[in-house]
Amino acid sequence: MQYxxxxxxxxxxxxxxxxxxxxxxxxxxxxxxxxxxxxTGKALDMMEAxxxxxFNAKITGGGDYAPTxxxxxxxxxxxxARKPGMSRDDLLAKNTEIIKxxxxxxxxxxxxxxxxxxxxxLDAMCEVARRVSGFPRERVIGMAGVLDAAxxxxxxxxxxxxxxxxVDAFVLGGHGDTMVPLPRYATVNGIxxxxxxxxxxxxxxxxxxxxxxxxxxxxxxxxxxxxxPSAAVLDMVAAILHDKKKILPCAxxxxxxxxxxxxxxxxxxxxxxxxxxxxIELELSADEKAALQKSADxxxxxxxxxxxx
Ligand code: NAD
Numbered sequence: 001m002q003y004x005x006x007x008x009x010x011x012x013x014x015x016x017x018x019x020x021x022x023x024x025x026x027x028x029x030x031x032x033x034x035x036x037x038x039x040t041g042k043a044l045d046m047m048e049a050x051x052x053x054x055f056n057a058k059i060t061g062g063g064d065y066a067p068t069x070x071x072x073x074x075x076x077x078x079x080x081a082r083k084p085g086m087s088r089d090d091l092l093a094k095n096t097e098i099i100k101x102x103x104x105x106x107x108x109x110x111x112x113x114x115x116x117x118x119x120x121x122l123d124a125m126c127e128v129a130r131r132v133s134g135f136p137r138e139r140v141i142g143m144a145g146v147l148d149a150a151x152x153x154x155x156x157x158x159x160x161x162x163x164x165x166x167v168d169a170f171v172l173g174g175h176g177d178t179m180v181p182l183p184r185y186a187t188v189n190g191i192x193x194x195x196x197x198x199x200x201x202x203x204x205x206x207x208x209x210x211x212x213x214x215x216x217x218x219x220x221x222x223x224x225x226x227x228x229p230s231a232a233v234l235d236m237v238a239a240i241l242h243d244k245k246k247i248l249p250c251a252x253x254x255x256x257x258x259x260x261x262x263x264x265x266x267x268x269x270x271x272x273x274x275x276x277x278x279x280i281e282l283e284l285s286a287d288e289k290a291a292l293q294k295s296a297d298x299x300x301x302x303x304x305x306x307x308x309x
Contacts, residue, residue, distance in 0.1 A: 001057050003027035003241050006068040006110070008102050009078035010039035010061055012223055013118055016230035017075055019046055022057040026238055027072065029059045034078075036063025071110040073237050076129065078102050079119035081224045084217055091120050096307050099125045103132040114275040116236055117142045117251070118229065122175040124302040126251050126264040131309045137253035138275040144175030145249025145266040146232035147225075151212035152181055155205045160196060162188060169193075170249055170282070171209065173266050173295030174302075180291040181206040185282065236271060243273035252276050258284075260296050263303065 003026065007018045010033035018029045033039040039061030046059045060067060068074070079095040099119060106113060115133065117140065119125045126142040133140060148171035157164040169186035173179045183202045186193035193202060208215070216225040239246035250269045254260040257279045258267060268280040284292065 001025065001028045003072045004030065004068075004070060005237060005241075006030045006032065006071040006074040006106065006113075008032045008074065008076045008106070009119070010035070010042050011077065012081070012226035013229050013233075014075070014077035015042045015046075016226050017077065017118075017233045018043070018059055018061075020230050020234045021237060022046060022050075022059050023053060023055050024234065024238070025055050025057050026234070026241060028057050030068045030071065031059065031061035032063065032065060032068060032078075033061070034063060036061075039063065065105040065109050068106065069109040071106075071113045073116060073240055074106045074110060074113045075116045075118060075233055075237065076102055076106075076125075077118045079125075081120075084221060092124060092302060092305060093307060095119050095121070095125055096128050096309065099128045100132050100309060103129045107133045107135075114139045114141065114240055116233060116240075118233060120175070121302055123251050123264040123266075123299040124306055126253070127303050128306065128309050130253055130264075137255070138277065140253065141236065141269075141271070141276045142175070142251025142264055142266070143229070143233050143236055144179075144251050145171050145268075146235050147229050148175065148179055148181070148209060148212065148266070149249050150228055150232060152186065152205060152209040155208055156186060156188065156193060156197075159201060159205065160188060170268060171266065172249065172268075172282075172288075173292055174264075174299040175251065175266060176295070176298055177210055178291070178295035178298045179210055179266065180288060180295055181209045182282070182288065184285070184288075239271035240273065240275060245270050245272045245277065247271075247280055250276060252279055254279070257281055258292060258296075259289075260292075263296055263299055265292070265296050265299055
C-alpha cells in the first residue's frame with residue numbers, strides 16, 4: 001500500500017480500527033500493544049481473512065515500535081477503557097502515563113506523522129500528546145465528534161425512519177457529558193431538523209447523544225463501544241490520507257476560535273493531507289455559546305488536573 005498507519009493498542013477499538021483500515025485498503029497497518037502477542041495474534045488472524053475478503057493491505061502486530069517507522073498517521077487507542085460507574089475523567093492519571101510513553105515512541109520513529117488520539121479522557125489526552133510531541137496543532141487531532149455526531153445521526157434517522165445517508169449532524173465541545181449537540185445545524189437531505197421533529201423529540205435525541213457512550217458501557221458491562229468509534233476513526237484517517245478536505249467535527253487545539261484559547265475542544269474542522277487544515281467557525285446562539293463555554297470549562301478543569309507533562 002502507498003500509506004502506513006500505526007494503531008497503538010490492539011484492544012477493541014484498536015483492532016477494529018486496524019481491520020477497517022486494512023479491509024478498505026486504505027493503508028498497511030502496524031499494531032503495537034504492551035501485550036505484544038495479542039497484537040501479533042490479532043494481526044495474523046486478520047491477515048488470514050485477507051484471502052477470503054480479498055484485501056491486499058498488510059497488517060502486522062507486536063510490542064516493538066521499530067516497524068512503525070515512517071507512519072503517515074498514528075492512531076492512539078492505548079489505555080484503559082471505562083467500566084460501569086467509572087467516568088472518563090477517572091481514567092486521567094493512568095492514561096496520561098500511557099500516552100506520554102506512547103507519544104514519545106511514535107514521534108521518535110515517525111517525526112512527521114499525524115496523531116489521531118482516541119484514548120479517553122479524549123481532550124486531555126490530546127493535550128498530553130501535543131505537549132510531549134511538540135507537534136503543531138495541525139498534527140494532533142482528537143476523535144470524538146465524528147462518533148458523537150454519528151450517534152446523533154443514527155438516532156435522527158431511526159426517529160424519522162429515513163436513510164442514515166440523508167442525515168447530517170454536528171456535535172461541538174468536549175467529549176464528555178457536557179458535549180453540545182447542535183440540532184439547528186442538523187439536516188435531513190438539506191431540510192433543517194427542527195422542521196421535521198417536535199422540540200421534545202429533538203431534546204430527547206440530544207440527551208441520548210450526550211449519554212451515547214455510557215449507554216453502550218451499560219450494555220457491555222466490560223469495556224466500551226468500539227464498532228462506531230473505529231468507523232469514526234476510519235472516516236478521519238481516510239479524509240487525511242486521501243486529502244479529502246472533509247469537514248468533520250474533531251477535537252482541535254483552539255487558538256482564539258470560538259473565543260477559546262489553548263484548549264482542545266470539539267469543533268468542525270477541515271481534514272486533509274496536512275492534518276487539521278482549518279477550523280470552521282459556526283455562528284452560535286447565546287444558549288449554544290454558553291453550552292460550549294461550559295463544555296470548554298470542563299476540559300480546562302481536566303487539563304489543569306493533568307499530572308505534569
Ligand atoms: P481495550 O482495553 O480493549 O484496549 C486497550 C489496549 O491498550 C489494550 O490492549 C492494552 O493492552 C493496550 N495498552 C495499554 N497500555 C499500553 C501501552 N502503554 N502501550 C501500548 N498499548 C497499551 O480498550 P478499548 O475499548 O480499545 O478503548 C481504548 C481507549 O479508547 C480507551 O481509553 C477508551 O476510553 C477510548 N475510547 C474513546 C472513544 C472516543 O470517542 N474518543 C471511543 C471509544 C473508546
